[in-house]
Amino acid sequence: MSILREHVSAIATLPGRAPSEETMTPRVQVSREIPDIVVRRLPLYARALRDLSARGIPSVSSESLAEAIGVTAAQIRRDLSYFGRFGKQGKGYDTQFLGETIAGFLKIDRQWDVALVGYGNLGRAITHYRGLIPSSFTISAIFDRKAAEYQEHAPGIPVHSDEHIESEVARLGIRIGIIAVPAGAAQEVTDKLTAGGVLAMLNYAPVVLRVPGHVTVREIDPISAMQSMTFYLPD
Amino acid sequence: MSILREHVSAIATLPGRAPSEETMTPRVQVSREIPDIVVRRLPLYARALRDLSARGIPSVSSESLAEAIGVTAAQIRRDLSYFGRFGKQGKGYDTQFLGETIAGFLKIDRQWDVALVGYGNLGRAITHYRGLIPSSFTISAIFDRKAAEYQEHAPGIPVHSDEHIESEVARLGIRIGIIAVPAGAAQEVTDKLTAGGVLAMLNYAPVVLRVPGHVTVREIDPISAMQSMTFYLPD
DNA sequence: CCATGTGAATGTTTTCACAGCT
DNA sequence: AGCTGTGAAAACATTCACATGG
Numbered sequence: 113m114s115i116l117r118e119h120v121s122a123i124a125t126l127p128g129r130a131p132s133e134e135t136m137t138p139r140v141q142v143s144r145e146i147p148d149i150v151v152r153r154l155p156l157y158a159r160a161l162r163d164l165s166a167r168g169i170p171s172v173s174s175e176s177l178a179e180a181i182g183v184t185a186a187q188i189r190r191d192l193s194y195f196g197r198f199g200k201q202g203k204g205y206d207t208q209f210l211g212e213t214i215a216g217f218l219k220i221d222r223q224w225d226v227a228l229v230g231y232g233n234l235g236r237a238i239t240h241y242r243g244l245i246p247s248s249f250t251i252s253a254i255f256d257r258k259a260a261e262y263q264e265h266a267p268g269i270p271v272h273s274d275e276h277i278e279s280e281v282a283r284l285g286i287r288i289g290i291i292a293v294p295a296g297a298a299q300e301v302t303d304k305l306t307a308g309g310v311l312a313m314l315n316y317a318p319v320v321l322r323v324p325g326h327v328t329v330r331e332i333d334p335i336s337a338m339q340s341m342t343f344y345l346p347d
Numbered sequence: 348m349s350i351l352r353e354h355v356s357a358i359a360t361l362p363g364r365a366p367s368e369e370t371m372t373p374r375v376q377v378s379r380e381i382p383d384i385v386v387r388r389l390p391l392y393a394r395a396l397r398d399l400s401a402r403g404i405p406s407v408s409s410e411s412l413a414e415a416i417g418v419t420a421a422q423i424r425r426d427l428s429y430f431g432r433f434g435k436q437g438k439g440y441d442t443q444f445l446g447e448t449i450a451g452f453l454k455i456d457r458q459w460d461v462a463l464v465g466y467g468n469l470g471r472a473i474t475h476y477r478g479l480i481p482s483s484f485t486i487s488a489i490f491d492r493k494a495a496e497y498q499e500h501a502p503g504i505p506v507h508s509d510e511h512i513e514s515e516v517a518r519l520g521i522r523i524g525i526i527a528v529p530a531g532a533a534q535e536v537t538d539k540l541t542a543g544g545v546l547a548m549l550n551y552a553p554v555v556l557r558v559p560g561h562v563t564v565r566e567i568d569p570i571s572a573m574q575s576m577t578f579y580l581p582d
Numbered sequence: 583c584c585a586t587g588t589g590a591a592t593g594t595t596t597t598c599a600c601a602g603c604t
Numbered sequence: 605a606g607c608t609g610t611g612a613a614a615a616c617a618t619t620c621a622c623a624t625g626g
Contacts, residue, residue, distance in 0.1 A: 131579050149617075151578050155571035159553065173585060182555040185585090186619050193587060201625050202584045219577040226573075237472035238569075243553070247570045248577070287580055288573065312576035314569055318394065318478075320417040328579050330572040334473075334549055335482045336390035337565040338461075338523065341547035342454040342483070343386050344366050344563050345522050384595070408607060420607095421597055428609060436603045437606045 131311075132325035150191045154218050156181050157188070161211030173204035225252035227281050227310065229301045230292035231262045231271060234316060238292060239269070249288070253280055257297070274301065281308030289313045291321075366546075367560040385426045389453050391416050392423070396446030408439035455483040462516050462545065464536045465527035466491035466506060469551060473527060474504070484523070488515050492532070509536065516543030524548045526556075 130148040160181050164172055174185040181188075192198055192210075195217060199205045215221045226249045228235055238244070239251055251269055256262055259273035272280055281289070281304075289305040291298055291313055298317035305313065312328045315321055318336070321329055365383035395416050399407055409420040416423075427433055427445075430452060434440045450456045461484045463470055473479070474486055486504055491497055494508035507515055516524070516539075524540040526533055526548055533552035540548065547563045550556055553571070556564050 147617075152571070152575045154578070155568075155574040158574070159571075175585080180555070184619070186621095187617090189585090189587060190618075197587070199586050201586045203626075204585065217578065218574050219580060219582065220574050224577060224580075233472045233475045237468045240468045243570060247574065249570075249573055288576070311580055312573075314573055314576070320415070328576045330576060332567060332569050332572065333390075334567050335478060335484075336387070336394075337567065338484055338547075338549055339390035339393070339453050339455050339482065340383075340387045341523070341549070341563045341565060342459060343389070343452065345454060345459075345546055347454070382595075410607080419597070421599095422595090424607095424609060425596075432609070434608050436608045438604075439607070 129323075129329045131328050146194045150194055151218075153183070153187075153191055154214050155220075156183075157191070158211055158214045158218060158220065161205075161207050161214065165207040165211050169207055171200075171204045172207050174199070177205070220248040222248065224249050224288055225284060225286045226250060226288045226290060227253045227255065227277070227284075227286045227305065227308075228290045228292060229255045229274070229277065229305065230294075230297075230316075231256040232292070235292040238290060239267070251290075252284060252286065255280075255301075257293075274304065277301065277304035278308040281305060281310055285309070287311045291315045291317055293317060295319045364558075364564050366563050381429045385429055386453075388418070388422075388426055389449050390455075391418075392426070393446055393449045393453060393455065396440075396442050396449065400442040400446050404442055406435075406439045407442050409434070412440070457483065459484050459523055460487035460519060460521045461485060461523045461525060462488045462490065462512070462519075462521045462540065462543075463525045463527060464490045464509070464512065464540065465529075465532075465551075466497045467527070470527040473525060474502070486525075487519060487521065490515075490536075492528075509539065512536065512539035513543040516540060516545055520544070522546045526550045526552055528552060530554045 130151070157177070160177060161172070164177075164180070174188045178185040178188050189199075195213075198210050198213065212221065223245075226244075228238060228251050231239070231254050235254070235256070239254065244251065254262075254269050254271045255274055255277050256271060257274050259271045262271050286308070287310060289302075289310040289312070291301055291305075293301050295317045298315065298319045299321060302313065302315075302321045302323060306323060306327060311326065313321070313323070314330055314332060316332050318333060323329055365386070392412070395412060396407070399412075399415070409423045413420040413423050424434075430448075433445050433448065447456070461479075463473060463486050466474070466489050470489070470491070474489065479486065489497075489504050489506045490509055490512050491506060492509050494506045497506050521543070522545060524537075524545040524547070526536055526540075528536050530552045533550065533554045534556060537548065537550075537556045537558060541558060541562060546561065548556070548558070549565055549567060551567050553568060558564055
């Protein structure tokens with residue numbers, strides 16, 4: 113039950129960084145160390161299992177779950193084995209139970225407040241994306257250099273200017289930030305979020321963010337993704 | 348080293364698929380032997396080198412390039428070694444030359460037409476994102492189930508209905524698609540793009556797309572990214 | 583039987599460390 | 605003296621294959 117989060121090293125470039133060991137408190141450690149790459153697959157499992165469960169399918173084998181997700185069955189079994197034993201031999205996994213269990217590990221069985229910084233085109237698209245809420249996240253504060261200008265547009269969410277990032281984030285106890293500002297402003301904004309106590313950041317800006325070791329960063333970089341695909345295109 | 352955590356881990360099955368070997372044309376290309384994970388880092392190198400070059404810095408060591416990007420120097424040297432020998436011992440790399448060379452490998456030294464499918468909030472944000480063009484991509488055709496409704500909004504780019512995806516994409520010779528439709532429509536749209544000759548797709552829908560082996564897919568999945576970060580948060 | 587969970591094997595990616603060139 | 609490029613080693617990740625249990 114008590115899967116204590118354990119942190120692995122991390123990624124430098126591509127897909128984000130998990131919190132690094134050095135700054136972690138070496139607390140009572142119940143579980144084996146879970147590779148970040150496994151942690152990054154858990155949301156896919158959770159999603160597939162929720163879907164199956166919603167479709168009234170009570171159990172599923174690693175084989176057919178793998179088929180649905182596009183990974184191998186062995187990988188699913190191995191990944192799950194980091195957390196415990198959830199299957200029944202000859203039967204498979206209980207979709208609802210496993211789905212909820214994984215959601216618990218991910219801590220997405222609750223709602224998280226999120227601070228969004230940058231209310232331009234991208235920030236607005238994120239705000240209006242209704243898929244956020246069912247996935248456990250609520251944008252509770254928006255920040256923009258030109259707060260006054262955008263105030264009216266935000267749907268019931270207060271828009272503050274950048275100077276209030278630290279104080280507001282701290283006041284609300286927000287742990288998650290989304291960075292949707294231009295590259296040049298990203299590091300500054302990151303520092304303010306960190307100062308306010310944010311521990312996880314989704315970064316849309318095409319820059320490498322410098323963060324303390326206990327902060328997790330994941331990069332969303334569609335441009336890099338596209339540029340790496342053209343490599344495979346014929347001339 | 349700084350607070351920036353350096354260590355790298357791989358991302359195997361998570362964030363997209365390179366074209367599979369079986370269906371690749373075994374041409375003269377270097378590409379077959381180059382790990383996809385290396386290819387996915389090249390855009391970061393290209394970006395950093397372009398910036399350095401623009402700032403008038405004529406040469407750079409793997410050490411300081413690494414520091415700027417947030418990877419290790421050894422990794423940069425190893426990655427580059429897949430393509431050739433570009434450095435001068437005792438000196439480093441010529442920023443402009445190496446930047447242009449990598450851009451050449453990635454084929455981002457030219458402009459690519461892109462088909463965008465889905466013109467909702469997300470699609471519009473993508474369309475208005477001006478960072479696309481300098482990065483080599485031009486949205487040349489937009490498709491939406493409700494084409495007529497949105498026609499007026501698109502800035503000089505024709506908006507077609509979904510039935511015309513195959514024919515238009517084929518007519519314009521478009522090789523790259525962006526999928527910005529709801530999950531339920533993603534596979535259908537993908538099939539139409541594939542039928543029209545698209546070979547690379549950026550997928551924003553939270554679904555596993557089934558594509559022929561010669562098609563590259565990269566997933567953009569901010570929700571999964573956020574959900575994998577909450578794992579590391581304290582309760 | 584069927585399908586899990588896991589040691590062992592294999593494959594991949596990163597890092598070390600240094601010979602060799604400028 | 606400084607820094608690349610690369611064999612060799614280490615670390616990491618995936619897959620195989622099967623003993624085990626419902």
